[in-house]
Amino acid sequence: MKDLNVMIVGVGGQGTLLASRLLGCAVMLEGMDVKVSEVHGMSQRGGSVVTYVKAGKQISSPIINKGEADIILAFEQLEAARWLPYLKRDGVLIVNTQQIDPMPVITGVAKYPTGVLQTIRDCGVNVVAMDALAAAMQAGSSKVTNVVLLGAMAQHTDIAYDIFETAVRQTVPQKFVDMNLAALRLGYDAAKAC
Amino acid sequence: MENKELFLGNQAVARGLYEAGVTVISSYPGTPSTEITEFAAQNDEIYCEWAPNEKVAVEVAAGAAISGARAFSAMKHVGLNVAADPLYTASYTGVNGGLMIAVADDPGMHSSQNEQDSRHHAIASKTPMLEPADSQECKDYAKIAYELSEQFDTPVLLRLTTRVSHSRSLVTLEPRQDVALRDFEKNPQKYVMMPAMAIKRHAFVEQRMQQLADYAENCALNRVEYNTGAKIGVITAGICYQYAKEALGERASYLKLGMVNPLPVALIRNFAEQFEQVYVIEELDGIIENHCKAHGVQVIGKELFGYLGEYNQEIVREKILGEHVPFVQTDLDIPARPPVLCAGCPHRGLFYTLKRLKVRVSGDIGCYTLGALAPLSAIDTCICMGASVSALHGMNKARGDDFAAQSVAVIGDSTFVHSGITGIINTAYNKGVSTVIVLDNSITGMTGHQQNPTTGYTIKNDPTVAVDLEALAKAVGFQSVRVVDPYDLDETYKVIKEEVAKKEPSLVISRRPCVLMKYVKHRPPLTVQTDKCKSCKACMQIGCPAISMRDGKAQIDFTQCVGCDVCTQLCKFDAIVRE
Known part of the structure; x- marks a missing residue:
């Protein structure tokens, strides 16, 4: 497997941390060196959050800079646009179509931009867009939106699908395993159709 | 791979404590250090506690070490300011069982009120400081720290930064080493720091630092990585080593310093001599750089990289090689997404009320500092833990009773116990008239839900006594004490309006548990x-x-x-x- 740089971006509280842990676990199961960089503390409270997962033969820096990500997994459209410069020119943007207004939009001092995904596509970026929230509700809860998106990402890596399933079984509490596996599958199948 | 785990840096420090045979830990939570103590508390072999503040925590750990155990305390960078008092004198007493204090700096201020560099505390307190660059080193250095502590009779500081604390990388696990409790012999010359004894211990400290400086010249913590034909030399430590390696790879040779106080001289000089250009790459202050220059070694550092924020491989690549990685950018106007109080946060109703009352608000450190942001915009000042109460007293003394009738302090339950109590004692004793509002959400929120002395549970979730805030306030001289539910906007408004008007000190407890707590039942949306x-x-x-x-x-x-x-x-x- 070649080196893999993944950025997981979203809004604090959307479950980006669990997604990064699952991906980190999957990469480790593949026997590669791995580093995961997380955000804790204040930024987690509804702010823009970003987590980096890097896999390869030997990883030095735990973070990803502009133009270095093979995949950006965006849990929200505005966050996809915010972090887009971090994508490699031939990278893939996997994005949940959900829109969450940031506080400056709620208070009316800023506007949520329109046509975000089309604008990104117009830059020649490979965009895989899906309503992961709806898929999560189908799997049983809005809380598994993160795992739906992880499933979608599994379509775009060299890691075998069953490795992701093993990572879910090893990481998620027992009583939620089935729901998360269902979410993973829904995301995986949806991305295949994209 | 069977004994390798993907550990957070903080988790790896905790594993190091376990493997090193540590038996006593006392800490105060603070991002990015909190998880060290949380993970350590999962081991039954280690006594762990949350102390009310970092000063108490380091004193507990120092006491445990002097009495013969291997002991530990963790805190964030500003926490070490609070604990500086015991640290600076524990440096004189030295230890018996090993003592390590982990301090986590936050370059880029992901979750902090300043960007101070804790290495200054190591220099000023004359204690050795180690700085790991990944999770494996977090574990290894923690263990080495106990060897050094006992060998050189000194507390040892372990410096972390956010990217090391909160990054996961692979760690090889080893078994726990059982370390016997050492004898605790009566030795006032070493452990009673009054002038006659302390003056002799100061001489010992100077001698010890010289011995440690000699150690720094040859120890495995400081290592050179040569790359054939490399014309660039890089002197670095901690996470910056990783950024440099990623950006420069085999185009540079590296002197990676695992011990950042005291710094070697000959090792640096011998390394630097071999290169046309030597760069020092260190976040925050230019401590390694100034050390080099003081010893006549020409290096380039802060003039290129500056003092602000976090570094990364992109910065190193651009500054040293002048190379850029191409990237895609849209012309969209993307609004910022600052952190906010959570939906259902009990602080929201309180801050909305304070805004309605148009009072000046002396703020403090915690989730509720977010009440400063629009649209609530309800906080006027925020300095450090506990300052809400004492700073309000100062404002009221400066500006008089009319101002006091339109001003309040807000402080969380954990922060109140940390250093707000001394503030209310000061207010009552000095005839202040402050209205202090304790935002009691029954947990230490911002750092991720740690128990504290007001919650009635220990770090292991065992039931224990809880501070009775109402009785405490009355005991120090606050006669007017009221409790409100911040979800009840009318009642909260009425009570605060009455209390600020009183010409006496008053305490209002805004009480409702954090909405993120598992036992809090959410109502349907x-x-x-x-x-x-x-x-x-x-x-x-x-x-x-x-x-x-x-x-x-x-x-x-x-x-x-x-x-x-x-x-x-x-x-x-x-x-x-x-x-």
Whole structure:
């Protein structure tokens, strides 16, 4: 497997941390060196959050800079646009179509931009867009939106699908395993159709 | 790979403590250091506690070490300011069992009020400091720290930064080493720091630092990595080593310093001599750089990289090689997404009330500092832990009773115990008239839900005594003590209005548990009946992230709403109902 740089971006509280842990676990199961960089503390409270997962033969820096990500997994459209410069020119943007207004939009001092995904596509970026929230509700809860998106990402890596399933079984509490596996599958199948 | 785990840096430090045979830990939570103590507490072999503040924590750990155990304390960078008093003298007493103090700096201020560099404390307190660059080193250095502590009779500081503490990388696990409790012999010359004894210990400290400086010249913690033909030399430590390696690879040779105090001289000089250009790459202050220059070694550092924020491989690549990685950018105008109080946060109703009352608010450190942001905009000052109470007293003394009748302090339950209690004693004793509001959400929130002395549970979730805030306030001289539910906007408004008007010190406890706690039952989400919504935006004034305007009408995001009913109280048209 070649080196893999993944950025997981979203809004604090959307479950980006669990997604990064699952991906980190999957990469480790593949026997590669791995580093995961997380955000804790204040930024987690509804702010823009970003987590980096890097896999390869030997990883030095735990973070990803502009133009270095093979995949950006965006849990929200505005966050996809915010972090887009971090994508490699031939990278893939996997994005949940959900829109969450940031506080400056709620208070009316800023506007949520329109046509975000089309604008990104117009830059020649490979965009895989899906309503992961709806898929999560189908799997049983809005809380598994993160795992739906992880499933979608599994379509775009060299890691075998069953490795992701093993990572879910090893990481998620027992009583939620089935729901998360269902979410993973829904995301995986949806991305295949994209 | 069977004994390798993907550990957070903090988790790896905790594993190091376990393997090193540590038996006593006392800490105060603080991002990015908190998880060290949380993970350590999962081991039954280690006694762990949350102390009310970092000063107490380091004193507990120092006592345990002097009495013969291997002991530990963790804190964030500003926490070490609070614990500086015991640290600087524990440097004189030295140890018996090993003592390590982990201090986590936060370059880039992900979750802090300043960007100070803790290496200054190592220099000033004359204690050795180690700085790991990944999770494996976190574990290894923690173990080495105990060897050094006992060998050189000194507390040892372990410096972490956010990217090391909160990054996961692979760690090889080893078994725990059982370390016997050492004898605790009476030795006032070493352990009673009054002038006659301390003056001799100062001489010992100077000698010890010289011995440690000699050690730094040859120890395995400081290592050179040569790359054939490399013309660039890089002197670095901690996470910056990783950035340099990623950016420069085999185009540079590296002197990686694992011990950042004291710094070697000959090792640096011998390394630097071999290169046309030598760079020092270190975040925050130019401590290694200044050390080099003081010893006549020409290096380039801060003039290129500056003092602000975090570094990364992109910065190193651009500054040293002048190379850029191409990237894609849209011309979209992307609004910022600052952190916000959670939907259903009990602090929201309180801050909305303070805004309505138009009072000046002396703020403090915690989730509730977010009350400073729009649209609540309800905090005027925030300095450090506990300063809300004491700074308000100062404002009131400076500006008089009319000002005091329009001002309050806000402080969380954990922060109040940390250093707000001394503030209210000062207020009462010095005839102040402050209104102090304790935002009691029954947990230490911002750092991720740690128990504290007001919650009634220990770090292991065992029931224990809880500080009785009402009785405490009365005991120090606050006769007026009221309790409100911040979800009840009218009552909260009425009580605070009455209390600020009083010409005596008063304490208001705004009490409701953090909405993220597992035992807090959420009510079904609310929804807006669009036909009844008059688009008046009254519900938008509380800055709830679940409420937004869609097509001119308010809309509530069911995935976020916890049904707190604060917005319901603001709607004059009964448009907000339960689904």
